[in-house]
Amino acid sequence: MLVVSYMYCERTDNMDSFIFAISAVAPIVLMVALGYFLKRIGMIPDSFATAGNKLVFRIFMPVMLFLKIYRIEDLSGINLTFIIFAACALLVVFAAAVPLSFVVARRKDRRGVLVQASFRSGYSLIGIPLAQSLYGEEGAMAAALLSAAVIPLFNVLAVVSLSALGNDSGERVSIKRIVLGIIKNPLIIGIFSGLVAIGIRTVLAHFDISFRLAQVSPVMEVLQYVGSLAIPLALLVLGAQFELSAVSELKQEIFFGVVMRCAIVPILALGIAYIFFRGDLGKAEFAAYASLFATPVAVPSVPMVQEMNGDVTLAGQLVVWSTLVGALSIFLAAFLLRLGGAL
Numbered sequence: 001m002l003v004v005s006y007m008y009c010e011r012t013d014n015m016d017s018f019i020f021a022i023s024a025v026a027p028i029v030l031m032v033a034l035g036y037f038l039k040r041i042g043m044i045p046d047s048f049a050t051a052g053n054k055l056v057f058r059i060f061m062p063v064m065l066f067l068k069i070y071r072i073e074d075l076s077g078i079n080l081t082f083i084i085f086a087a088c089a090l091l092v093v094f095a096a097a098v099p100l101s102f103v104v105a106r107r108k109d110r111r112g113v114l115v116q117a118s119f120r121s122g123y124s125l126i127g128i129p130l131a132q133s134l135y136g137e138e139g140a141m142a143a144a145l146l147s148a149a150v151i152p153l154f155n156v157l158a159v160v161s162l163s164a165l166g167n168d169s170g171e172r173v174s175i176k177r178i179v180l181g182i183i184k185n186p187l188i189i190g191i192f193s194g195l196v197a198i199g200i201r202t203v204l205a206h207f208d209i210s211f212r213l214a215q216v217s218p219v220m221e222v223l224q225y226v227g228s229l230a231i232p233l234a235l236l237v238l239g240a241q242f243e244l245s246a247v248s249e250l251k252q253e254i255f256f257g258v259v260m261r262c263a264i265v266p267i268l269a270l271g272i273a274y275i276f277f278r279g280d281l282g283k284a285e286f287a288a289y290a291s292l293f294a295t296p297v298a299v300p301s302v303p304m305v306q307e308m309n310g311d312v313t314l315a316g317q318l319v320v321w322s323t324l325v326g327a328l329s330i331f332l333a334a335f336l337l338r339l340g341g342a343l
Contacts (some may be wrong), residue, residue: 014270027133028126028235029327035239049240052233057300060230061124062190067227068128068144069194070213081280083141083149086292089269090150093119094157097260101165104256110311112162116304117257117297117318118265120154122326123147124187125238125299127291129231131284134334134343139287146288148191155182158301162308238299242320250314257297257318262329266294270333274342286342296326 038044097118101111121127124147131143197213204211213220270293273281281289291297297318305315337343 022124026167028130028330031232032239032242032323036237036242037239038236039051039240039242044236044240049237052237053241053299056230056234056237057188060226060233061118062186062193063223064128064227064230065144065147065187065190066194066197067223068141069191070197072141072145072198073292078145079280079282079285082285082288083146085273085277086146086289087153089155089272089293090119090153093260094161094267098161098165100256100260105133105253107259107311109309110253110314112165112308113301113305113318114257114260115161115165116301117156117315117322118260120158120298120301121261121265121295122298123269123290123292123295124151124324125234126295127233127288130291130295130330131287134287134290135284138284142282142284143288143291144191144194146292147187148195150292151185151187151191152182156184156186156297158304159308162305162310179227196313237321241299241322250317253314254317254321257314258322258325261297261318261322262294262325266290266329266333269293270337274337274340278327279343281342283343286337290333290337290343292332294326294330296322296329 035044039049042092097115100118101114105111105114107122123143127147128140128143132140135142162314189258201211213223270286270289273286299319302312302315306312
């Protein structure tokens with residue numbers, strides 16, 4: 001009887017983990033599929049997708065990040081292990097991808113693209129909604145907090161990989177241009193605006209002045225309206241930008257980029273975090289890690305490649321194919337973390 005009971009409980013846990021993972025991933029995949037379908041039937045023209053992407057990147061997503069950060073009541077309780085491990089993991093992936101890119105790609109303008117695809121996930125667009133699906137508002141807040149560290153790091157490493165590894169034009173980007181590009185990034189502006197707002201709120205509290213944006217209800221309502229548009233529009237646009245065109249010349253590079261982004265990185269990063277740091281990390285933090293390490297190549301990586309004279313065709317293909325495979329990697333990450341008790 002004990003054996004039967006144990007087997008029943010184990011099957012129940014497995015089914016619970018399976019349903020949990022499906023419930024977390026399905027809304028995101030379905031929204032992307034809806035965007036692709038609407039594009040195919042002509043309801044989303046290219047002009048709308050382009051404009052929508054700009055709105056998400058420059059307005060809606062920064063406002064959403066600002067609100068997520070601003071809702072954090074106390075920064076003194078930040079788990080430094082949570083932040084440091086994520087940053088170190090990204091740096092290790094970057095360092096490992098550089099020599100591998102020389103083995104895989106002969107052309108200089110493809111090496112930086114492969115390195116960027118290895119470490120730069122779609123965290124800025126689907127990281128927060130995925131973390132929210134995995135562990136509710138706590139997961140979203142953890143993901144927003146992690147954004148303050150990883151989004152600047154994404155941009156720094158992307159510029160370094162695309163410039164330092166060289167491109168066919170031989171151009172190099174100055175340190176000044178790198179710094180200005182980081183400072184002007186709308187997502188970074190949104191994050192640090194939230195941190196500044198928390199700082200002001202904390203200072204006022206020392207003088208017994210209690211102030212919240214919610215007290216200015218018209219402003220807060222507008223911010224919430226704008227922020228709430230970020231996730232659905234971002235996912236629709238992502239689906240609308242899908243182009244399933246195979247490029248036989250790029251098969252080797254595509255295979256390498258997709259395997260790195262959707263298999264090697266999530267397995268190693270999440271596995272090490274679970275084995276060595278599980279006692280220091282909570283479920284909300286593992287939800288943020290799943291969003292950081294298991295999501296596909298970032299859509300904003302394509303315009304950056306174009307701006308820095310890399311292989312745009314390869315960059316676009318990596319986004320498409322990693323998104324297709326990424327649905328499975330996200331599901332497996334959520335399923336295994338849930339099964340292991342980390343979610």
